[in-house]
Amino acid sequence: MKIAISGKGGVGKTTISALIARYLSDSGYKVLAIDADPAMNLPGQIGIKMDEEKKIKPLSSMKEFIEERTGAKRGEYGGFFKMNPKVDDIPDTYSLTFDRIKVLVLGSINKGGGGCFCPENVLLKNLLSYILIERDEWVVVDMDAGLEHLGRGTAKYVDRLIVVVEPGIQSIKTALRIKELAKDLDIGSVSLIANKISKEEDLVFVKENAPNIPILGYLSLDERIRDSDRLGLSPYDADAKIREEIASIVNSMIRPQ
Numbered sequence: 639m640k641i642a643i644s645g646k647g648g649v650g651k652t653t654i655s656a657l658i659a660r661y662l663s664d665s666g667y668k669v670l671a672i673d674a675d676p677a678m679n680l681p682g683q684i685g686i687k688m689d690e691e692k693k694i695k696p697l698s699s700m701k702e703f704i705e706e707r708t709g710a711k712r713g714e715y716g717g718f719f720k721m722n723p724k725v726d727d728i729p730d731t732y733s734l735t736f737d738r739i740k741v742l743v744l745g746s747i748n749k750g751g752g753g754c755f756c757p758e759n760v761l762l763k764n765l766l767s768y769i770l771i772e773r774d775e776w777v778v779v780d781m782d783a784g785l786e787h788l789g790r791g792t793a794k795y796v797d798r799l800i801v802v803v804e805p806g807i808q809s810i811k812t813a814l815r816i817k818e819l820a821k822d823l824d825i826g827s828v829s830l831i832a833n834k835i836s837k838e839e840d841l842v843f844v845k846e847n848a849p850n851i852p853i854l855g856y857l858s859l860d861e862r863i864r865d866s867d868r869l870g871l872s873p874y875d876a877d878a879k880i881r882e883e884i885a886s887i888v889n890s891m892i893r894p895q
């Protein structure tokens with residue numbers, strides 16, 4: 639299954655992407671975890687140590703590599719370059735590994751000018767198409783609210799778009815906007831994960847304000863999640879209750895009620 643995680647900044651996209659990847663890995667699945675959020679902290683949340691993490695650069699910043707693959711010349715970005723660069727070796731060569739998880743850090747899409755056809759965007763989008771269409775492991779993409787990495791034609795290979803919300807109106811407004819974007823991109827299934835839930839009313843608030851999007855599950859507000867973020871540890875290793883909640887979320891994806 640290929641899933642993408644989106645939502646307003648700070649709602650817990652990276653936390654939840656990392657938890658899902660770790661749970662799937664623990665359950666015996668191979669996982670490709672894609673960091674497509676400009677904040678780029680997925681490797682650390684998965685549990686990859688800082689010194690290990692420092693060994694890789696986001697693909698979007700690897701200028702020479704991008705030039706080599708696309709044939710683009712520096713300073714000549716108006717010129718010709720390949721629209722179908724070789725990408726199939728990238729997930730295995732340029733990723734970090736943790737248990738059964740491979741983590742690939744993409745970096746952000748260049749938004750310069752409407753519909754910018756920069757070589758780095760072409761490479762990233764081709765890579766994501768390849769991953770979504772061809773790879774046979776679980777794919778979890780941590781993205782921002784704009785869904786910029788998904789081209790038309792590629793997005794429909796996302797089996798599930800999961801929008802993370804917290805019990806506040808701003809993140810729900812963002813979720814409703816993302817649902818519209820998803821419709822334009824032809825993504826079939828959009829659902830919510832309610833994060834930072836501390837009481838029954840929090841869930842009710844989410845349900846009442848987003849009545850048309852199904853809720854896949856919830857994750858409680860838990861200071862150990864924030865603490866592990868601060869300490870550079872994975873929230874997955876923090877507590878059994880966190881693992882149980884994420885298990886229930888993933889199981890409702892695998893076995894929809």
Ligand SMILES: Nc1ncnc2c1ncn2[C@@H]1O[C@H](COP(=O)(O)OP(=O)(O)O)[C@@H](O)[C@H]1O
Pocket residue numbers: 645646647648649650651652653654675677833834835857858859860861862863864865867868
């Ligand atoms: N359920 C939770 N309980 C407590 N803190 C959380 C929870 N989920 C996320 N956080 C904290 O909120 C902050 C933002 O989370 P993050 O996953 O980085 O958000 P995003 O990727 O959406 O910007 C982090 O400090 C994280 O540890």
Ligand SMILES: [Mg+2]
Pocket residue numbers: 651652653675677678679
């Ligand atoms: Mg993030």
